[in-house]
Amino acid sequence: MAANWLPPVSLTASGRPVFLPGEVERCLLPAVDLESENPGLAPFRSGLLVLTSHRLLWIDEQSAAGFAVPLAAVVHAYPPKKSIRSMFASPRIRLQVSVSPDGRIAEDGVRSEVITVVMRGKNDPDAFYCRLLEVLRSRQWEAAVVAEKRNTDSGIAEPPMAAAARVRMPVVGVSGILRKEQELWESTDKSLQEAFQDLNALMSKAKDMVQLAEKMRLKLLSSTSASGNADDEEMGSKQEMQDWLLSIGIVSPVTKESAGALYHQQLSRELADFVKLPLERAGGMIALVDVYCLFNRARGTALISPDDLLQACTLWEKFDVPVMLRKFDSGVMVIQSKARRDEEVFVRIASLAQKPDALRTGISPSDAALTLGIAPALAKEHLLTAESKGLLCRDVSPDGFRFFINLFTDIDPSDIYMNKNNGPAHVWSSALSLSG
């Protein structure tokens, strides 16, 4: 494998890069080589090239390894050569980068080296070059550094806007926080309206959006301890607020514009990372329609179509991700974490169905939904699956559709009075006699 002459990049479980604060993905190219002018350094072959606002990332999807060139170290980017000869070779873009005395690529290097980006796939080198120049000119990585410095100088990490709000109104308990958030939201709303004006402006605003959301979330978290006497209602609304904010958290959504042909593949990986949290909350299974809403809300502006979502989920089969798409017999589609086995669910359903009340009156999908912590529609699917496995049987009456533990398999037809039985049927009959 390639020598590690570039600093490594950490990847998420599904192979998406972990972004720096404020970093936004701008362009993706498949099948790209990175070569150093130094013949002693082995080139990186055929990986995914990701241009972000801060770095140039090279990711090998097979071995889930990634390396980065910080854009701060790029001194100059040479345009792709236009000549008759170059028409037959893979397009190349050369980058002059500064190198520190110990051979690392760094911003304040003492000498420079040339790295060549070789595009082997069917990519548009000119478009990539334009995007690269755009990113290099905007110098967004510097903004992050400045912000960091300012925060360390003042000693408290507090945005100026929140500081102003503090002067105007006393912050007392949750209501104070909510009011402050309201103000922040209003300014966010303004930013959003500006952002919609054109796509380039949107991309530069994306970072601000995420920063705002992050700050609000942090403040909510820190105030949890401060207002310990908040009653349930306040806690509820705070929880709700946190949920909203958390769901904003996709720092750099994969878009058709940035990912191009790789769109569905990258979307699929992003989705796998995203659903982890909602899945945990929903008890290991979540309906596809719910994910669609949550995911689009988290993306905020770069909405995806239902078809894109379905394609992204279908692609999971090809990656090693901890989630899977599952289609129930009824046609209901859900996303399920692989760790959650049906058996585990069945054990819980079985114990629910054998509680004294359930033995007498059975369980409804909503009962199961409460116990399993999932949506009633999904609970019903689970119950139907448990029924098809012979664990449960059904009772359809004017009162509705209920499930009982399956006693049929436990009763011997030649002993219908159950004289010599001590299985579930016996437990059931004693539960019945107890209730009179």
Next chain:
Amino acid sequence: MQRLGNFKLPQFFNFPPFFTLQPVKETREKQVQLWKQLLLDYCRSQKIFVIGLEEDFPLFSNPVIERSLSHEAREVFLSALISEGHAEWMDKDRRKCLMLWLRLQEWADYILNFVKDNGLQDGVMTIEEMRSGTETHGTELAGIDRGLLLRVLRLLEQKGKATIFKGTSADDDGVKFSV
């Protein structure tokens, strides 16, 4: 324990899913077995030979748990008995069903045993005597459906073990055994 007349109902008669036709194959097979057993046991103990599908047959509903069998379920359970020779449809519309807790051949064997046990090898009995006479009192034959008895006797006649003869009235119809 719940009872229907002098018939002791099994516990599972109060199990609500017992009255819903189960869609899952293996569960339904067990359910059908239990219903077959219950129907035969009940009919035998109560000497019920004919079940009307649309009538208020006591087993088909359970007021205690407010459940009753759908028409489809009744047909499924009776059809299961029919496939084993333990019942027969009495009409094309499947509205009435003849219950045979003893299959036709078993009834024939039962009558032959009865004849032997009572020394009637060359004797004569009227049909009515067989159904309600003192000789058959306390046996399975007591109270047997007349149509069913005639069919069993004809079966014996075909095998040369009995001869049916007409009397002056239907009550006088008789049978001569030649075992």
